Amino acid sequence: MDRPWQPELYRQFCIREPKMEKYLESTWAKTGQSVLEHTNRLLANLEQILKLGYIRDERKIKLLYAVCEYHDYGKMNSRFQERILTKKKFNEFKEIPHNILSYFFINPSKFELDEFKIIACAVMYHHYHSDITRVVNDSAKLLESILDEMENTGIEPYMKRVNRRHNVYGLIGEKNEELILVKGLLHKCDYSASAGIDCEKRNDFLEAGLASMLDRWQQKNGNSDWKELQKFTHAHQDQNLIITASTGMGKTEAGLLWIGDSKGFFVLPLRTAINAMYDRIANEIIMVEKEERIALLHSDMQSVYLNRQKENEIEGDLMEYCVRSRQMSLPLTICTLDQIFDFVLKYPGYEYKLATLSYSKIVIDEIQMYDPALLAYLIYGVKWIHKMGGKIAVVTATLPPFVRAQLKEALQNDLVEATFLSEDQSRHHLQVIEECLSAMEIIRFCQALEADSDNQADSSILVVVNSIEIAQQLYRELSACDIVEDYHPKLLHSRFIRKDRTEKEREILKDGRTYDDEGNRQEKKCIWISTSIVEASLDIDFDYLFTELMDLMSLFQRLGRCNRKGIKSFKTANCFVFTEKQGQAMKYVDETIYQLSLEELRKVNGHILTEQQKLDMIENALSIEKLQAGKSDYIARYQRAYEYIDDLYAYQKRARDKDMLRNIQSVAIIPGKVYDQEKELIDENFQKSNNRLLTLVERIAAKEMVDQRTVSIAKWKFEACEKISELRSSKYTIPVVECDYDKEIGFDLKKDKKRSEVIGGII
Numbered sequence: 001m002d003r004p005w006q007p008e009l010y011r012q013f014c015i016r017e018p019k020m021e022k023y024l025e026s027t028w029a030k031t032g033q034s035v036l037e038h039t040n041r042l043l044a045n046l047e048q049i050l051k052l053g054y055i056r057d058e059r060k061i062k063l064l065y066a067v068c069e070y071h072d073y074g075k076m077n078s079r080f081q082e083r084i085l086t087k088k089k090f091n092e093f094k095e096i097p098h099n100i101l102s103y104f105f106i107n108p109s110k111f112e113l114d115e116f117k118i119i120a121c122a123v124m125y126h127h128y129h130s131d132i133t134r135v136v137n138d139s140a141k142l143l144e145s146i147l148d149e150m151e152n153t154g155i156e157p158y159m160k161r162v163n164r165r166h167n168v169y170g171l172i173g174e175k176n177e178e179l180i181l182v183k184g185l186l187h188k189c190d191y192s193a194s195a196g197i198d199c200e201k202r203n204d205f206l207e208a209g210l211a212s213m214l215d216r217w218q219q220k221n222g223n224s225d226w227k228e229l230q231k232f233t234h235a236h237q238d239q240n241l242i243i244t245a246s247t248g249m250g251k252t253e254a255g256l257l258w259i260g261d262s263k264g265f266f267v268l269p270l271r272t273a274i275n276a277m278y279d280r281i282a283n284e285i286i287m288v289e290k291e292e293r294i295a296l297l298h299s300d301m302q303s304v305y306l307n308r309q310k311e312n313e314i315e316g317d318l319m320e321y322c323v324r325s326r327q328m329s330l331p332l333t334i335c336t337l338d339q340i341f342d343f344v345l346k347y348p349g350y351e352y353k354l355a356t357l358s359y360s361k362i363v364i365d366e367i368q369m370y371d372p373a374l375l376a377y378l379i380y381g382v383k384w385i386h387k388m389g390g391k392i393a394v395v396t397a398t399l400p401p402f403v404r405a406q407l408k409e410a411l412q413n414d415l416v417e418a419t420f421l422s423e424d425q426s427r428h429h430l431q432v433i434e435e436c437l438s439a440m441e442i443i444r445f446c447q448a449l450e451a452d453s454d455n456q457a458d459s460s461i462l463v464v465v466n467s468i469e470i471a472q473q474l475y476r477e478l479s480a481c482d483i484v485e486d487y488h489p490k491l492l493h494s495r496f497i498r499k500d501r502t503e504k505e506r507e508i509l510k511d512g513r514t515y516d517d518e519g520n521r522q523e524k525k526c527i528w529i530s531t532s533i534v535e536a537s538l539d540i541d542f543d544y545l546f547t548e549l550m551d552l553m554s555l556f557q558r559l560g561r562c563n564r565k566g567i568k569s570f571k572t573a574n575c576f577v578f579t580e581k582q583g584q585a586m587k588y589v590d591e592t593i594y595q596l597s598l599e600e601l602r603k604v605n606g607h608i609l610t611e612q613q614k615l616d617m618i619e620n621a622l623s624i625e626k627l628q629a630g631k632s633d634y635i636a637r638y639q640r641a642y643e644y645i646d647d648l649y650a651y652q653k654r655a656r657d658k659d660m661l662r663n664i665q666s667v668a669i670i671p672g673k674v675y676d677q678e679k680e681l682i683d684e685n686f687q688k689s690n691n692r693l694l695t696l697v698e699r700i701a702a703k704e705m706v707d708q709r710t711v712s713i714a715k716w717k718f719e720a721c722e723k724i725s726e727l728r729s730s731k732y733t734i735p736v737v738e739c740d741y742d743k744e745i746g747f748d749l750k751k752d753k754k755r756s757e758v759i760g761g762i763i
Contacts, residue, residue, distance in 0.1 A: 045192050055181075067183070083095070104157040122182050188352055230257050233254040241392075243394065243395045243396070252277060252280070263331055267335055272505055278296050345648065348651045361390070362390060364396075375638060397560060425611045431575070431576050431606060496746040666712040722737065
């Protein structure tokens with residue numbers, strides 16, 4: 001039965017025996033906190049969740065009260081209490097883990113058998129020990145003696161003997177949905193109680209903040225209003241959505257309007273895009289009490305928060321903000337896939353994230369950026385979030401038929417689909433050139449621009465290639481050419497140290513603006529050479545695009561960085577697509593998809609491309625039938641990854657295994673030249689980052705300074721480099737390697753170390 005929060009109706013679920021109160025109060029859960037105090041904090045956290053209306057089913061509420069009450073009863077034994085006082089480590093020959101002991105205090109007479117099994121499983125496994133079965137079977141005498149000791153002090157276990165009738169662990173393997181929710185929320189309440197933070201914060205600000213932003217737009221422009229896309233998502237807040245919308249149509253606002261005043265997550269593939277979205281939402285929509293309302297969640301979160309605090313954009317306790325963010329207790333979180341979808345690995349405690357997502361809304365943007373394996377993890381996660389009660393909105397510019405079909409299957413067709421195209425519908429005039437993209441092509445184009453006085457203002461050029469080595473080669477050649485000197489060629493890819501890359505990202509955002517500070521159309525000569533890292537969510541708007549073909553999805557994302565606002569001339573070609581393969585990255589492009597994309601492109605060579613044509617080209621070229629007929633490896637790779645995840649038995653993996661979700665095949669290094677230039681500063685801060693006498697914030701700041709001098713490179717490149725030295729601590733090691741590096745070109749192997757067969761090269 002579902003009912004709104006009414007405290008008096010839930011008192012029936014408080015199952016504490018009156019005689020237990022004094023024992024709970026007189027024993028320690030941890031130093032300075034009694035079992036009673038800790039248990040009551042869990043119950044208070046549970047009631048925060050219930051007051052927000054996230055759980056309304058009576059049976060689940062009953063189970064949640066029970067697990068929060070019973071979970072730490074096992075700590076009332078003398079051996080645990082002695083360990084708290086002496087601060088000694090756990091001794092498996094003298095102690096039984098408290099979560100196992102807690103099982104014996106569950107009163108079975110208060111529950112139906114299936115209820116008891118869920119409660120028992122959640123309590124026994126809220127701390128996972130791989131030897132639980134061994135402890136129960138092989139340490140029966142020790143277990144019984146501890147239970148006897150507890151009984152002799154007046155604490156009465158309800159089940160003195162091990163009850164072998166109930167295979168509670170089997171529920172974990174069955175992926176029982178009720179157990180996932182109950183155990184997951186037990187973890188959530190427990191972690192929050194231990195951290196001393198609120199379990200959940202109410203979202204009562206997002207809709208008001210969006211309305212306030214619209215008011216400001218109207219005051220400035222007079223007739224501003226939400227676009228049809230944004231009105232649609234707001235009108236369908238209670239439904240799962242698959243939305244295809246042209247670049248620049250306001251997908252961020254559409255996603256936020258769909259979340260409304262609910263708990264929400266916004267998932268993006270790149271940290272650069274995530275940081276930009278966080279800043280925009282925090283500064284333009286939320287504006288106040290940011291630390292209580294919006295969170296970042298990616299591997300570099302602490303350093304971003306630290307920098308924002310230095311800029312006075314974040315107030316309050318930095319570490320508490322980090323804890324709230326990690327524990328997913330804030331109403332709105334902007335994050336990467338691996339930070340929340342890693343629950344698909346079913347590692348011990350994975351239920352925490354899935355239970356939180358069961359009452360949340362999740363917006364997935366830029367889905368086309370994921371490779372087949374990551375896509376499989378995402379689709380599997382969508383399936384389970386939907387099964388648990390969470391809502392999903394996929395909002396993207398391009399969506400291949402195969403991906404759409406998998407999403408619909410995961411959502412069991414419980415969704416609404418819609419397509420929104422730019423009112424203008426045309427921004428790009430294509431010229432397809434079946435040659436290699438070379439510096440000479442760009443130089444000739446610049447010469448033609450200089451000769452045409454009408455077009456001299458329209459001279460910002462973006463060059464996007466598929467491989468870093470090609471980007472570096474083009475940059476070297478263009479930089480050495482006097483003809484394009486006035487365009488000040490610049491290079492951006494992923495192999496710059498973080499300090500240099502951050503500066504370059506700021507520069508490209510500035511150079512790629514549509515309007516200047518006065519609101520006039522920006523007129524600037526520049527050439528930027530980059531890789532596909534510019535494809536996703538970067539709000540840049542260049543006059544011309546030179547790019548290599550990889551596939552249609554990637555190409556259309558790149559087109560979105562040219563004439564983004566649709567205000568620039570495209571009477572003549574403004575997008576030049578070169579189809580001849582070059583660079584090591586192309587070895588790993590699906591040949592079937594490449595050829596199908598090329599065939600479709602040939603049909604529109606020399607034409608102005610409408611937004612509808614882009615959708616039609618993807619539907620036609622990348623249909624499931626054509627991928628299968630062409631023996632594309634894409635579907636096979638997806639299916640292998642999906643089956644691998646689906647077959648994983650619960651608790652077979654560990655949380656650290658989520659590196660496979662990040663697709664990590666790289667090593668963070670410090671180039672030797674960078675280290676030589678700043679050796680004293682780097683060494684000093686590395687030591688500070690490991691100095692326990694400093695505050696945690698000071699250590700984070702020191703580590704951030706060191707990390708800013710690192711760059712991630714492929715493992716084979718690291719193995720090809722000569723290691724000069726390393727920065728080593730008990731937690732991590734950073735190698736210093738001999739390589740070519742400067743802030744204009746980025747990392748490269750020494751010439752004598754390069755090899756022809758490589759695995760890397762892509763962004």
